[in-house]
Amino acid sequence: MNAPHPVLHPQTHLHKVALQSKEYKDNVNPFWCPGCGHHGVLTSLLRALSEVGVDPNFLVNISGIGCSSRLPYFVKSYKMHTLHGRAGPVATGAQLARPDLAIVVSGGDGDGFSIGGGHMPHLARKNVNVTYVLMDNHVYGLTKCQASPTSRREMKTVTTPYGGVEEPLDPVLYMLTYGASYVAQSYAANAKLTTRLIKEGMEHKGFAFINVLSHCPTFNEVDDAKSFKEASDEVTAEHDVTDLDAAMHVVNMATRAGRIPTGLLYKVERPTLDERMAELVQRVGGHADYDLKQIIDLSRP
Amino acid sequence: MTKHDLIIRIAGEGGEGIISAGDMITQACARAGLDVYTFKTFPAEIKGGYAMYQLRASSERLYNQGDSFDVLCAFNGEAYDLNHTRLQPGTVLVYDSPGGDFEPDIPEGVHAYPIPMTATAKDLKSPRAKNMVALGALSQLFDIPEASLREVIAAKFARKGDTVVQANLTAFAQGRALAAAQTKTDAYAVEHAKEKRDVVVMSGNHAIGLGALIAGLDFYSAYPITPATEIAQYVARHLPKRGGTLIQAEDEIASISQVVGASYAGKKAMTATSGPGLSLMSEMLGMAFMSETPCVVVDVQRGGPSTGLPTKHEQSDLFLAVHGSHGDAGRIVLAVESVQDCIGLTVQAFNLAEKYQVPVLLLSDGSLAFSTQTIPYPDPDSYQKVERKRWDGEGEYKRYAQTEDHISPMADPGTHGATHIATGLEHNELGMPNYTPANHEAMQAKRFGKLKDVVTDFPAAEIDGDGEAELGIIAWGSSIGVVREAVQRLRDEGRKVKGFYPKLLCPLPAGQFEAFGATCGRLLIPEVNYQGQLAHFVRAETSLRPESYTVCGGLPFTPGMIVRKVKEMLA
Ligand SMILES: Cc1ncc(C[n+]2csc(CCOP(=O)(O)OP(=O)(O)O)c2C)c(N)n1
Ligand code: SF4
Secondary structure (H helix, E strand, O other): OOOOOOOOOOOOOOOEOOOOHHHHEOOOOOOOOOOOHHHHHHHHHHHHHHHHOEOHHHEEEEEOOOOHHHHHHHEOOEEEEOOOOOHHHHHHHHHHHOOOOEEEEEEEHHHHHHHOOOOHHHHHHHOOOOEEEEEEOOOEOOOOOEOOOOOOOOOOOOOOOOOOOOOOOOHHHHHHHHOOOEEEEEEOOOHHHHHHHHHHHHHOOOOEEEEEEOOOOOOOOOOOHHHHHHHEEEOOOOOOOOOHHHHHHHHHHHHHOOOEEEEEEEEOOOOOHHHHHHHHHHHOOOOOOOOHHHHHHHHOO | OOOOOEEEEEEEEOOOOHHHHHHHHHHHHHHOOOEEEEEEEOOOOOOOOEEEEEEEEEOOOOOOOOOOOOEEEEOOHHHHHHHHHHOOOOOEEEEEOOOOOOOOOOOOOOEEEEEOHHHHHHHOOOHHHHHHHHHHHHHHHHOOOHHHHHHHHHHHHHHHOHHHHHHHHHHHHHHHHHHHOOOOOOOOOOOOOOOOOOEEEEEHHHHHHHHHHHHOOOEEEEOOOOOOHHHHHHHHHHHHHHOOEEEEOOOHHHHHHHHHHHHHOOOOEEEEEOHHHHHHHHHHHHHHHHOOOOEEEEEEEOEOOOOOEOOOOOOOOHHHHHHOOOOOOOOEEEEOOOHHHHHHHHHHHHHHHHHHOOEEEEEEEHHHHHOEEEEEOOOHHHOOOOOOOEOOOOOOOOOOOOOOOOOOOEOOOOOOOOOOEEEOOOEOOOOOEOOOHHHHHHHHHHHHHHHHOHHHHOOOOEEEOOOOEEEEEEOOOOHHHHHHHHHHHHHHOOOOEEEEEOOEEEOOOHHHHHHHHHOEEEEEEEEOOOOOHHHHHHHHHOOOOOEEEEOOOOOOOOHHHHHHHHHHHHO
């Protein structure tokens, strides 16, 4: 099926409806533990979807594997529950195939930055037009308490019974470095900020990365909802979100002080991957009815 | 048996224009209406190293690269050293002398024509035209159509301007003159074609790209790997003209993931790789089977295991193609014989993927990847194209609905009332996770049930010969073309042999194998791998007990090898 290539400036939210956030909830109850931060992320996402007004028929939620990656089941939309670490490239394929769809990727810190870590730079630098919500609980939840790449070193887990031996990485610092065009951070208990950041991320044309610190009361005892809240400092109105150096500086200074910078850290507009593809097709005069014989003729002796 | 074909091997250092000289002869012969089948080996190194181009031309239909060359054109001493044991009495040696880097002792009975290739090119002040001098000499000696060659040379260098065209034509003419001055002692010549035919000359890799375009490819995700890269190269050049998208991914895991994402979004999607890449894709192939997402994956096999012999020929990924993924993960596996198949079976691969909503793996191999062959001009409208069954909008949408033929209608995102999940978790008809024994059994039965019809849906494997035979040869992939010729030669010698040429390898058409086996006294399966991979499946899935003939030296079989083996067996 060679559908004509979409318009040159495809926007993800062409298909709008007016629905309340609860109307975006699918009729499957979240399977998460009581008190899990992921509940809060889901609530914020549902609100953001309602505020954006995206048509669930043109929304695709895509996830990997983990507690967090179950999120798509609970949202009324098209959806894919893929493999551990592979939601990003699956979303890339879906987005390029159908640039008119709104695509939200969700998953955990292990999913995104351990097994899927090799895909992150490419989602960012290619500026794939999707919204990526990382539910960062600093631990592997689904496999029951192992160290993740964002775990604090001192944390004891099943694989680090005497405390860990590795330093954690900072997802937002990586995404800034990788060239993401929208980088933001929040924590699950702050529904207002999380909702706003997801909504703006969806409205952003390009790859939007939102790291949501999401507590896991079952397996992470060192980071709870309270500690995330207390350590958070929202960036001030003076912060220039178009200045990459300023964004990195904010993150570095906060880390040094043991704080968590929240809010919109960086946002810049540049062509998305699908736009560049559409432009390329236009440049070569491509269209679905291009006569194949013209191509075959090139192989005549 | 009269000899219709001529086999010329040009060998030397990579970068000396070996491949382009060979390509020009191929083009010229094809223009003159001859059938051409080429075989090349490249150095694994980026610069230098041994390069070889062998072309077989005939007025009759060709199915393989032949046994050995009639004519060796050696550009340097290394090329001579690597090939001189094959200079049997009656063969021809054309070599760079005087002025080359070696002076061979001409073996008894070999016709030798020294041509000062390097020196002449130097004298003409176009040292890079050494290959043109050689080309001229070969054209004179073996009656390769001069007018066609001149056209091909002019076309090849047209972009570089008239001066370059003229310099090359001069070197070519000089080569002809040098050869004309020698006394021809051999009787080899290219045959004249019976008729002009409307053909194209393509490599297996490019033909797979073309097949995909014909099938209606929308999305291709690439990751470079020898010997599959030229598929992406062809598609990258031409798919945008059709409004489609080719993207280079960060690795093969991403490639297959993007393909699955694009297919879920409703598009025809593919990727192509070689063994190492297919190994990386195996987890996502299982997801594609589980979530019933159509996709096409081409594996251009090379020598393994591990990094193995990247530029060499082998047929050793059958086990991986059939079983590579955890759990009971089904798929369809096809294997191409020829460049012609690379078009037709690629279209079929898409059709099967769409119809059965499964991953379809298409196996090609290292020699077919680069082998250029003349094939009849493919009419894109003559191929049947299948689209996936889509939901008709009636009633409640169930993505994984149990149906009579086990195929459940799909719904593209954007379809109202059909939101659903594609998932790798075991699920019920709605896609919701369900791990009960009854559900898992029912769903596995559904997914494998779809595949039952493939064997009858796909054209029956070709049987070469009728009646009873002393020996039947079962071949797959590009070995089929070799076996076709071996069977013919054995028959010409009065042996009762038959051939069986399956292209669908999974699900294995076991009944067809059995029926063929019942007509043969003994069975032989020649394969270019160590373990005898097809023979293994045949023993497992049929009552047949074939004998294996395996080689894995990085080169394809020759018809002579098969003929010798059969005679040995029937002695
Ligand atoms: C290839 C593969 N390896 C390992 C696993 C096991 N596994 C499932 S989820 C998971 C980690 C989950 O942690 P995270 O991604 O941080 O998400 P969370 O559960 O904490 O939300 C692992 C290792 C798997 N499913 N697939
Ligand atoms: S294990 Fe942790 S992350 Fe998983 S659902 Fe329970 S609280 Fe949430």
